[in-house]
Amino acid sequence: MNRSAGVLYRVYVTVLLLAVLTGPALYTVVVSLSSPPLVTLVGHEQFPSLVVACTGLLLVAALAVGRTRGPVPLSPFKIHLIAGGPQPRRVSLRSPFRSTLLLLLLVAAVLGAVPPAALVRAEVAGATTLVGGVLAGATVGILVAVAWLAGQALTPRTTTWAAALCLLITGGLALWWPGPLDLAGWGLLTAAALCLLVVVPPLRDRLSGPALLEQAHRWHTATTAGGAGDLAAAAATYRTRPRRPRPAGAVGDTTLLPVLFLRRDLIGALRTPIRSLVAGAALCLAILMGALSTTLPDQMALFVVGTSSLMGYMALGVWSDGFRHAVEAIAAPTLYGLSDHQLLSLHALLPVAVVLTVGTTAGLLAVLLGGQPLMAALTLGSALFCVVVRMFDAAKGPMPLILLTPAPTPMGDASAIPVALWQADALLLAALVPTTIGTAVLTLGSGIPLLAYIPATAAVLLAFRHRV
Structure with a gap:
């Protein structure tokens, strides 16, 4: 009775x-x-193809998250x-996964x-479209739950292959998708997703006790650090750890320092392939x-x-x-024969190269799909600005204790406000500066406001020098 209550x-x-x-x-x-513009977009016959493509990205993200925090969340004691009891794990871990599945x-x-x-409100579609949307969402929820559990249960290499397979299948479906389905089509798709749940009990049996215990300890450490206000330490707890040793090619000999650092940073990033795939x-x-x-x-565009x-x-x-390596080297004696500014500049080559490569490709694709070149330039500039913000955030040390000083006001203690601002300064910069420049671009209809990225970047660099 208590359980039912x-x-x-x-x-x-x-x-x-x-x-x-x-x-x-x-x-x-x-x-x-x-x-009207959004109704046209949502009601377009290719909109389901976009949903399928986004579902593939969600499945890859679920596989990646499962490596660090799976859908079977238990405390170390539980x-x-x-999990350490005599029952098979398909039985003992059924209730935690069922709760996560229902929530998803x-x-x-x-x-x-x-x-x-939105289509029903605009009197463009009927109630059957709404039911179809619910069934489509439920299908995505089932697929994400299974992928999340697979990421927790499978080995890193198998997870990588599963992520590549998900992208291949969803990409093919997005290109082939026949267009809007009727209610019977969405029902068949949901039934097929339900049939996929037969793999869940074997996946629960594959859950490793040491891996579950490691995830539980990391979650406890992260929540403890987050409760104390140290969000950087909480995030560092979940930073992906490479599963393979650094290859010998990372320590190469070349007279071109930019090539050497670019190769080293690229090899270091690719040691966590799922993280790199999701990031790209x-x-x-x-x-x-x-x-x-x-x-x-x-307003929605901003x-x-x-x-x-x-x-x-x-x-x-x-x-x-x-950048973290460069900041740590600033506080130590010079060991590399390079100045601090040279070391930071060399480590900035990889993120800038990735932004220019991926950003230019995505921007051209967006222009082909009907986007404006001006907005593509705005988003590319915001990505380059985020590289500088990443450098600024890497130099953040421990939180100053003065921020914890009580600040009594008629509305109560306001000491949490400066703590929150200190914790989220990089996120605020990454969001507010591009939004402000985007407001000016949309208002004036010109690319001149994009030049504001130059003083904004200079200000962030000056703040970075003050931190180090």
Whole structure:
């Protein structure tokens, strides 16, 4: 009886959160999508192909996240008690995975209903389209849950092959997709995804006890550091660790220092192939989103520009690890025969090269799809600016204790505000500067505001020198 009451209470809290918090936000999104340009985009016959392509990226991300935090989240004590018991893990770990699966199904179904709801509100489609959207979202939720569990259960090499297979299958489906499906088609697709759940019990049996324990300890360490306000330490806990030794080719001999550092940083990034694959896909998607944002209303376009810039900043992490080495070398005696500025410049070659290569390709693709070259230049400039912000963030040391000083105000203690600003300074720079410049570009219809990236970059470099 107590267990039933606990389940009913969780259902009650979930419905209450959806109704009070998520409901108004989703309604705002539906109203925004009901504008004529967005209705045309959502109702286009190739829109399902775009959804399929995004699903492939979601599956790759789920496989990658499963390596560090899987859908079977247990505390270290429960892992010893449940996973280490006499029952097979397909039985003992069934309840935790079932809870995660139901949550993913609910979230995906709600999100899948948003675009069809906009079409229904605009009187372009009927209720069957809304049901089809719910079924499509549920299908994506099932696939993401299975991929997430596979990332937790499979070996790193198998996970890499699974990610490549997901991209190959979803890419082929996106090119072949016949267009909008009827209700029976979405039902068959959901039934096929449900049949895929037969692989879940064998995957649960493959879950390794030491791997589960390691994930639990890392989660405990990250939550402890995050609760103390040290978000940098919490994020460092989940930084991907290479599973293979550094190859001998990384320490090569050449007279061209730029080639040497570019090769070393590239080999270091490719030692975590899933992270590199996800980062490259996210950077490409960020450039595409920003370059195609002119098809949206101005407010929504600026939101997309800020979001794409944040995605680009996050994607550059795998290519910018050399900055941490350079910052550590600044505080130590000179061992490399290079000045501090030379070392930083050499480590900046890889992220700049990646941005120029991926960004130029994605920008040209966006122009071919109907985007404006001016917005493609804006998003490319924001990605290059994020490289400098990455350098600035690498020099962040421990949080100054003075920020924890109480700040009494009539509204209460405001000491959390400077702590939050200090923790999120790089994210704020990566989002606000491109959004501000994008506002000027959309207002003036000219590329002159793009020159504002020059003083913004200089200001961030000056702040970086102050930190080191």
